[in-house]
Amino acid sequence: MTDELDGRILQIESGAIRGKIGGSVVRFLGIPYAAPPQRFELPQPPLGWNGVRDMDDPGPAAPHRIRPFPAIDLLPLVGRGSDGSDGDYLRLNIWAPREASAAPVMVFIHGGGFVGGCKDASVHDGTAFAKSGIVCVAINYRMGIDGFLPVPGVPTNLGLRDMLFALAWVQRNIAAFDGNPANVTVFGESAGAMAIADLVTSPLAEGLFARAIIQSGHGAMVREIDVAQRLVKKLAKILRVTPDADGFRTISHAAAMDALDKVAKPWAVDLRDGEGREPVYGISRFIPVHGDDVLPEKPIDALRRGAGRDVEIVIGTNAEEMNLYFVPTGVRRKVGGLLARWLLGRSMPRAKSALMAYGYKRKGVRPGEAMTDAMSDLVFRWPARQYAAAHQGRTWMYEFDWRSPACDGELGACHGIELPFVFKTLPSVTGARGLAGMDPPQALADQVHDLWAGFAKDGSMPWSEFGVYRTVYQMARDEALHEPVMPAAAFVPE
Numbered sequence: 230m231t232d233e234l235d236g237r238i239l240q241i242e243s244g245a246i247r248g249k250i251g252g253s254v255v256r257f258l259g260i261p262y263a264a265p266p267q268r269f270e271l272p273q274p275p276l277g278w279n280g281v282r283d284m285d286d287p288g289p290a291a292p293h294r295i296r297p298f299p300a301i302d303l304l305p306l307v308g309r310g311s312d313g314s315d316g317d318y319l320r321l322n323i324w325a326p327r328e329a330s331a332a333p334v335m336v337f338i339h340g341g342g343f344v345g346g347c348k349d350a351s352v353h354d355g356t357a358f359a360k361s362g363i364v365c366v367a368i369n370y371r372m373g374i375d376g377f378l379p380v381p382g383v384p385t386n387l388g389l390r391d392m393l394f395a396l397a398w399v400q401r402n403i404a405a406f407d408g409n410p411a412n413v414t415v416f417g418e419s420a421g422a423m424a425i426a427d428l429v430t431s432p433l434a435e436g437l438f439a440r441a442i443i444q445s446g447h448g449a450m451v452r453e454i455d456v457a458q459r460l461v462k463k464l465a466k467i468l469r470v471t472p473d474a475d476g477f478r479t480i481s482h483a484a485a486m487d488a489l490d491k492v493a494k495p496w497a498v499d500l501r502d503g504e505g506r507e508p509v510y511g512i513s514r515f516i517p518v519h520g521d522d523v524l525p526e527k528p529i530d531a532l533r534r535g536a537g538r539d540v541e542i543v544i545g546t547n548a549e550e551m552n553l554y555f556v557p558t559g560v561r562r563k564v565g566g567l568l569a570r571w572l573l574g575r576s577m578p579r580a581k582s583a584l585m586a587y588g589y590k591r592k593g594v595r596p597g598e599a600m601t602d603a604m605s606d607l608v609f610r611w612p613a614r615q616y617a618a619a620h621q622g623r624t625w626m627y628e629f630d631w632r633s634p635a636c637d638g639e640l641g642a643c644h645g646i647e648l649p650f651v652f653k654t655l656p657s658v659t660g661a662r663g664l665a666g667m668d669p670p671q672a673l674a675d676q677v678h679d680l681w682a683g684f685a686k687d688g689s690m691p692w693s694e695f696g697v698y699r700t701v702y703q704m705a706r707d708e709a710l711h712e713p714v715m716p717a718a719a720f721v722p723e
Contacts, residue, residue: 241402244278249285253327254359257406258349259288262398263319263391266371268478269383272319272394287322289315290347291372292482300557300636301664305657306645307341308350313482321368321395322348324355329362329407333414333685336399336438337367338392340419340445340645342513344373344489353418357653361682364408368395374464374477374485377515379457382474385521389424389431393523396437414440414685418648422446424517426616429540430531431523440688442681443544444651445644447612448528449721450508454518456500463498464488489514495575504722507576510608512554532619541688543681544617545627545701548642550609555601556639564597566590573600579720583607586716606717609644614712615721617695623688626695628712631673631705634666647704650677677704 238245241260248257261275292313295304311318326332337353339346348367355365368391370376376388384390400410415438417425425441426448428434462472467488470476480488492498492514500514501507509516519527531537555561564572566589574580581589587603588594617626629647633640640646649655649665653674658664684690692709693700701712 238281239405241405243275245281246284247281248323248325250327251356252360254356255325255327256356257284257323257325259286259320260284260323261288261317261319262321262368262395265317266319266375266391268375269380269387269474271384271387272391287349288320289318290349291318291369292375292486293341293345293347293372294486295345298557299559300662301640302660302662303664305351305654306648306664307345308339308347310345311347318369319371319391319395320348321366321398322355323406324359324365325406325408326359326362326364329364331409331412332362332364332407333412334364334366334399334403334408334410335681335685336396336413336415337365338370338415338417338421338424339367340417340421341372343377343388343420343515343517344513346372346420351657352648352654353652354654354657355652357678358682361678363682363685364403364406366399366403368392370395373489373515374480377517378461378464378477379454379518380461380474380477381458381472383477385454386517386523389428389517389523392424392428393431393433393437396434400437411439412685413438414442416442416444416681417446418444418645419446420513423448423450426544427451427517427524427528429537429542429620430528432525432536433523438540440541440684441543442684443542443613443616444647445546445550445609445613447544447609447616448532449612449615450516451519451524451527452500452508452516453502454520456502457518459500460492460498460514463492467491495572499575501576505578506722510576510604511572512608529615529619532616532621535621537620538622541623541684542617542620543625543627543684543690544613545629546610546613547629547644547646548605549601549632550605550644551601552605552639552641552643553645555597556636556641556643561597561601561639562595564600566596569596569600573603577607577720583717583720586719603717606715607721611715611717611721614699614715615723624695625690625692625702626700627702627704629677629704631670633664633669635664640664640666647677650674650704651681653678673705676707
């Protein structure tokens with residue numbers, strides 16, 4: 230069916246808007262939830278307008294570059310980039326049922342290492358959720374230097390503050406779309422999931438959502454502000470500015486993105502803490518900091534003190550997370566033992582012992598295979614289990630175990646592979662260079678999507694909570710199992 234302008238006009242706090250009808254779904258693209266951001270300033274209310282504004286243009290993404298990736302087309306996962314010339318990017322998209330009343334609401338926060346991605350990537354189109362009776366929202370937020378660099382004189386965690394601002398907008402406006410502000414589930418993947426895991430514990434997020442789905446995320450990817458200051462000084466040196474608000478305000482978005490490329494190299498800056506640990510393992514230099522009003526303490530510590538106990542949580546990981554980074558690039562097959570030890574040692578003590586626990590030096594196991602398997606657990610899978618164990622409210626754990634046949638069958642259950650199943654957007658990642666290969670199972674997408682939508686509706690999942698038995702639901706196997714402790718547990722702080 231060809232989309233057409235919706236004859237109904239909705240009134241939100243900024244003015245009147247009109248979406249587009251596509252069958253049983255009304256789509257609104259590019260609604261401003263905040264004014265165009267002033268660099269390093271707190272988000273401000275959106276500018277109002279007169280008349281009816283047609284919401285059929287998603288608007289720009291936050292400034293970031295899309296880098297080529299071997300073997301796999303990542304554009305459906307990350308969307309388009311932006312040079313920052315149009316700064317009006319604090320916007321959101323909404324997909325709503327054409328006929329609804331007090332519908333459940335799901336707010337999606339995209340991933341991308343806190344430096345990339347956008348709300349408009351085709352893999353997380355919210356149409357299927359609207360068809361399932363959900364009002365689905367997807368948001369942009371500030372990233373990189375503008376969003377997650379604790380520059381002296383600048384509010385910390387501006388990217389998280391944008392998310393909080395968007396969630397507050399949802400509370401005030403979602404009833405106009407027939408959504409229920411008392412029944413909001415926030416969900417996200419990768420960096421978006423890490424952010425959600427943090428916000429569950431934030432005193433500033435209280436009352437903004439009732440449930441959370443954390444896909445390949447947890448609360449351990451945070452830094453002390455003092456450690457993150459090393460990144461501030463390194464970037465200031467590269468950019469030849471003073472390491473403060475006045476200095477960083479002078480840089481262009483192009484220069485900022487050039488600098489991001491330079492600090493991304495594993496030897497560029499040492500961000501290990503006093504225990505020799507770098508919580509992102511080099512995947513990104515930009516993560517939230519703790520010790521401010523957004524995150525007064527480490528999220529895992531806050532959970533253990535009872536923060537977020539009223540939020541119902543589904544948290545999970547994919548079985549072979551790091552394959553996304555190391556299979557298409559050839560690292561899993563080709564990296565040697567000394568380099569594997571050096572790379573892992575840049576992020577943790579006892580790197581050799583950790584590799585040994587995952588088959589390093591074992592006959593038939595390549596060093597890159599041991600490194601990939603170890604990092605899947607160290608970076609994603611084990612910290613997610615720690616988060617589930619620390620949360621004092623209702624918590625369900627899943628593992629996405631369907632293996633993509635891409636990259637000659639080696640890509641497997643990699644990072645991000647669950648997204649097209651959650652959103653029922655498999656065609657966007659199907660094909661010779663698609664993340665899901667040539668013929669992914671639609672039945673599994675139907676199953677996973679229905680689980681997410683059902684949780685948003687009534688907070689239930691059809692398997693036991695994580696608990697002391699450590700129950701983990703295997704998606705492709707369709708079976709909830711007791712999961713033993715991973716070897717990574719010996720190398721990750723409690």
